[in-house]
Amino acid sequence: xxxxxxxxxxxxxxxxxxxxxxxxxxxxxxxxxxxxxxxxxxxxxxxxxxxxxxxxxxxxxxxxxxxxxxxxxxxxxxxxxxxxxxxxxxxxxxxxxxxxxxxxxxxxxxxxxxxxxxxxxxxxxxxxxxxxxxxxxxxxxxxxxxxxxxxxxxxxxxxxxxxxxxxxxxxxxxxxxxxxxxxxxxxxxxxxxxxxxxxxxxxxxxxxxxxxxxxxxxxxxxxxxxxxxxxxxxxxxxxxxxxxxxxxxx
Amino acid sequence: xxxxxxxxxxxxxxxxxxxxxxxxxxxxxxxxxxxxxxxxxxxxxxxxxxxxxxxxxxxxxxxxxxxxxxxxxxxxxxxxxxxxxxxxxxxxxxxxxxxxxxxxxxxxxxx
Numbered sequence: 001x002x003x004x005x006x007x008x009x010x011x012x013x014x015x016x017x018x019x020x021x022x023x024x025x026x027x028x029x030x031x032x033x034x035x036x037x038x039x040x041x042x043x044x045x046x047x048x049x050x051x052x053x054x055x056x057x058x059x060x061x062x063x064x065x066x067x068x069x070x071x072x073x074x075x076x077x078x079x080x081x082x083x084x085x086x087x088x089x090x091x092x093x094x095x096x097x098x099x100x101x102x103x104x105x106x107x108x109x110x111x112x113x114x115x116x117x118x119x120x121x122x123x124x125x126x127x128x129x130x131x132x133x134x135x136x137x138x139x140x141x142x143x144x145x146x147x148x149x150x151x152x153x154x155x156x157x158x159x160x161x162x163x164x165x166x167x168x169x170x171x172x173x174x175x176x177x178x179x180x181x182x183x184x185x186x187x188x189x190x191x192x193x194x195x196x197x198x199x200x201x202x203x204x205x206x207x208x209x210x211x212x213x214x215x216x217x218x219x220x221x222x223x224x225x226x227x228x229x230x231x232x233x234x235x236x237x238x239x240x241x242x243x244x245x246x247x248x249x250x
Numbered sequence: 251x252x253x254x255x256x257x258x259x260x261x262x263x264x265x266x267x268x269x270x271x272x273x274x275x276x277x278x279x280x281x282x283x284x285x286x287x288x289x290x291x292x293x294x295x296x297x298x299x300x301x302x303x304x305x306x307x308x309x310x311x312x313x314x315x316x317x318x319x320x321x322x323x324x325x326x327x328x329x330x331x332x333x334x335x336x337x338x339x340x341x342x343x344x345x346x347x348x349x350x351x352x353x354x355x356x357x358x359x360x361x
Contacts, residue, residue: 041287047280
């Protein structure tokens with residue numbers, strides 16, 4: 001390794017001293033060289049600081065082995081911690097997703113409940129029956145049967161003469177007039193049912209079904225139409241209040 | 251001793267620049283930097299010794315400084331490539347040289 005300084009070579013001071021300009025140039029060169037030394041020293045100090053003063057070159061093999069063991073344990077511990085935290089994160093995320101899923105399910109439930117209880121008005125495609133009864137042959141019984149028939153055919157909402165048929169609706173008579181929820185109905189009775197049009201038509205038109213029975217009555221006509229937009233009004237009474245029925249605790 | 255002003259100014263300038271510039275050497279190159287710094291130190295003390303022995307030559311000092319620094323890093327790098335621990339060899343060689351220079355300086359100063 002002859003990397004040593006060649007300054008030791010015999011060089012008489014001022015023997016080959018270049019004069020004037022080149023001397024000044026050499027002065028600047030000297031300045032720059034020493035500046036480089038200073039810069040390198042600072043750089044080295046900083047990089048040693050960065051390495052945390054771990055001069056691995058100076059350690060013995062045993063020491064290095066111990067160091068590796070300690071660091072391996074530390075790495076293992078940190079990896080365990082990372083795995084733990086990742087699984088926690090996954091658990092939280094799935095919990096979060098199921099929470100939101102529950103919320104959207106609840107929203108659907110709420111929407112359905114609002115429609116069922118008539119808190120909101122609704123609309124949809126369906127069929128319309130226009131029932132005329134010239135001889136007054138229709139009784140509440142026929143209407144109860146009709147509503148049952150419509151529901152079993154897939155009607156999701158039923159409106160008779162602009163009054164929605166609800167879970168607590170009832171048919172009755174007032175004199176010679178039919179009533180729904182105590183309100184008098186006027187013939188021709190317009191019965192609207194929201195649901196799958198094909199299903200409703202096919203099951204209502206079945207031989208021996210609702211329409212054939214109705215039409216068998218004297219003076220009763222019941223033409224059936226399809227309608228693409230049936231409006232189901234909201235419940236026209238006050239909010240539902242249950243005085244006796246209570247939700248059962250599970 | 252007047253000739254020491256310019257090098258000392260340069261040294262301070264370099265330190266100042268190093269402190270101002272937030273430049274860091276990647277850890278994988280730290281070894282090469284260490285040996286380069288050692289080579290630079292050896293050259294500097296060699297220069298100081300030559301100065302005291304009135305044998306100093308600017309041109310030789312500058313070229314020696316630069317070539318020692320660069321070659322030291324290069325040879326360490328080469329050693330790493332070849333699987334030979336030339337880092338250690340360079341450290342020993344430079345260390346011996348450094349102490350020789352320091353001893354010569356001490357003798358020159360005390361005389």
